[in-house]
Amino acid sequence: MSADEGQHGDGVRREDRRPPPPGEAETELIPELAPMFPGAAPFLARFLPHSPPTHTGLNVQFCDLHTFLRYLHEQAWFGYLHVLLADQHAVVLVFEGRAVTAAALNTTGEQALGELLNLYEQGGVLSAHPLPPTYAHVLSGVGSRAWKFNLTEDFTGLHACPTGAIFYAGGEVVATMPAALPYEGAFPAPLRPQTLILPRSLAGWAHQQYTLTLRGRDALNAITDIHRSFRLQHGTGGLGFLRALWEKLTPAEYAMRGDLALHDLEPLLREFLKTGLVRDG
Incomplete structure (x- = not known):
């Protein structure tokens, strides 16, 4: 493969060029993740990786959502929840069993978490999709807007541009994804993602x-x-x-x-x- 062929759209190589650990002949390829919701308008949904659900088909008739969230908290679970009701969607990222960022069609954060609960209580169907902790941390900073990209030695977060997205953890590229923004921007991840609190209207x-x-x-x-x-x-x-x-x-x-x-x-x-x-x- 030529140097040009091994480049991502913004000049980041798909291969990790660091020296291989002892006993390994060559470095591992950086995975390219498939988006779970290709072309989704909310940024968080757009960059969620495809992940087979551990729980699916949950609804309010036989599963209390607060009890389920408590179960995920006890398990220190990493992943995302998706609720679908007709053509309405909402997603919530869960980090160590805590809801840390969320998105619906026109809202993000606490309001989007409230929207997910509302859709579920109105009969929406919920599924839970696990993620590796590293990916969950990278995505925890995805909100309503992207910031000017400034790659530091320890940058953790998501960088996106018209040619695709890159997952960074501690300054290292850990994955890429063919999901894009119409401009270049980044979603820095917080050092420790903070728990979302339900809005006053719901709590x-x-x-x-x-x-x-x-x-x-x-x-x-x-x-x-x-x-x-x-x-x-x-x-x-x-x-x-x-x-x-x-x-x-x-x-x-x-x-x-x-x-x-x-x-x-x-x-x-x-x-x-x-x-x-x-x-x-």
């Missing part, structure tokens, strides 16, 4: 403040019996959440600060309200 409980009752304040006091029983039942995680509510953080703010999944806090908050530890307002 109003998560965006309001709560007041600790006398019983709730006693649960934070290490010398009380209530504290000992609370700690035994809910552990340090429950104490941290209750203390955050006492400090007037909303559940959404606490989830963002602690990089926690909001759906893990909802049943805990319900328990706090039910047992009289906190009240609304």
Whole structure:
């Protein structure tokens, strides 16, 4: 193969030219990934690699989506979810079991996550497609716009142009894809992808403040019996959440600060309200 034939559209070679590890005669070829949704308008959907689903045909009649998301969180799962209802689509990227970026036809981020939940609750069919952790990290920065490309030695993210897309991890090319943008741009990946929080319209409980009752304040006091029983039942995680509510953080703010999944806090908050530890307002 000539030098020209081994070039991608922007001058990046398809072959990894680093010295091979001991015992290997030649380097491995960089994989070219097939897009799962060729020509999709939302950027995230456009660059998702083809991946056979581990779960498919899920619908609201026999699968609670919040329970499924909790299951993925417990498994520290990597991949993406796709919901289809008639001609409406929504996708959510999952990193370590946490929804970190999402896209629907006209929205991205938290609003698109809300759109996926809405479509599912209206009868949409959901499938879950696994990805290698490296690919999931590369895609975690794909949002509503591409930025001017600036390849640094440790760049992690997606670079796209009219001739195709390149997946970078730590400055190295790990994959290419025949999916393009009409211009050159990049989607840098965050060092640690942050969990999406549902918008207020879908999770109003998560965006309001709560007041600790006398019983709730006693649960934070290490010398009380209530504290000992609370700690035994809910552990340090429950104490941290209750203390955050006492400090007037909303559940959404606490989830963002602690990089926690909001759906893990909802049943805990319900328990706090039910047992009289906190009240609304």
